[in-house]
């Protein structure tokens with residue numbers, strides 16, 4: 319089954335890994351993520367014509383902006399992978415769910431990428447969700463390339479935007495190109511590295527490719543007038559203050575290359591694509607739970623970053639998304655599930671491209687493989703071939719919303735338990751239990767309230783066990799331990815529960831002031847903050 323007809327070895331794996339760029343776009347809703355995704359894919363010629371079908375609805379199949387559809391079908395918000403080749407590079411663009419209601423799914427996607435594009439709306443700069451997502455990148459030390467979008471519309475001054483990035487998130491911006499003409503009167507881009515100028519002109523009536531024209535600098539200086547003078551003065555200022563790219567600082571997440579453009583008319587998208595290929599890191603050895611690096615060319619190992627059920631009516635199954643971390647994956651391999659030691663067959667392995675799926679025969683570090691019906695596999699789990707390894711769990715965010723679930727019809731108790739377990743394994747919500755509440759009344763915890771809608775719909779439609787959810791007055795959770803638990807349980811307004819997935823002891827509080835008061839009164843208690851969303 320796992321014969322290796324190509325006779326591939328470590329050299330092949332290293333070469334394939336080296337050309338891969340696995341990344342995500344982080345942004346606030348409406349900044350233009352779908353548009354940019356499409357424009358990137360267009361440049362890479364993966365799809366025929368961006369904007370050929372106007373509006374979001376027509377783009378869904380391509381960019382996997384499935385939100386509404388999925389809500390109406392009552393399943394979780396999904397992520398998928400867009401893959402395209404550019405030059406010699408192979409890009410895997412992992413979609414992050416783009417809804418204002420921040421969910422843990424996004425975090426998990428960021429656990430599977432090697433780099434990110436931070437997309438800013440030129441008129442809005444850093445927005446709430448961008449900040450949250452950037453925090454995740456910082457936490458995971460993911461290098462970030464910044465793209466300032468919508469330059470064709472009135473917006474803010476470029477220097478002001480750079481300043482905001484530096485002041486608010488401490489990321490030193492290093493522009494790779496510089497706009498000629500203010501936001502709303504976009505003329506073109508000066509490439510900082512060599513001073514070359516690309517002028518953009520809209521195509522009549524088109525949301526499609528803009529006409530890009532290389533214009534010699536002296537001619538541009540004469541033709542663009544004041545806009546040119548301003549841009550060159552600003553560039554001189556950037557040189558003076560040393561706003562240049564430091565690759566080490568970029569790799570460790572303290573410096574960000576910045577590019578300007580407009581995704582919709584396709585201004586500056588190619589420069590971004592080239593920057594991703596040139597600057598974003600290829601897959602590197604991933605640390606295991608003991609901190610030892612698994613070489614990229616080691617036998618296959620991958621980490622599950624998402625488990626998704628019912629993605630498609632045509633595929634009513636449960637798909638585990640596995641990020642390949644080392645080695646060559648071959649369909650048909652029998653892998654070991656690190657958490658249980660159980661074997662896992664992969665003869666139905668798939669790629670997930672937008673909404674479409676097809677069989678995948680081989681994959682390399684940086685790629686994403688979909689394994690249908692990977693029973694018992696949870697988010698964060700490791701799968702490996704030959705040489706055992708376990709990667710560290712993907713940390714869960716601190717939940718801020720809590721509901722207690724009851725099955726509506728006691729005759730469906732078995733289905734209820736099965737459904738809740740499944741949603742827990744997928745990471746739709748965190749499931750917390752306590753002896754006090756009993757098995758029939760698990761507490762469901764989530765970062766965003768939307769997850770509860772998903773639970774309600776899926777419990778009814780998929781598991782045949784409609785539920786009643788009752789809100790609990792908690793907003794804050796801390797990790798604690800068995801020693802502190804009895805003391806905490808005795809505190810007013812505090813409850814202690816066990817997280818089913820990993821057995822962690824979790825204390826929940828009405829608000830953070832209550833936590834602070836208890837910390838002051840009883841400094842010996844264990845109260846560890848969870849990752850903030």
Ligand code: G4P
Pocket residue numbers: 345346347348349350351352353354372373374416467468469470471579580581582583
């Ligand atoms: P999102 O996925 O981040 O939520 O954003 P999306 O791409 O859907 O873009 C949000 C809106 O911003 C869309 O307009 C889109 O056309 C517009 N947009 C994106 N990039 C640019 C750009 O570079 N310049 C300009 N002028 N507009 C841009 P919409 O009217 O909300 O939707 P649609 O019906 O046009 O798709």
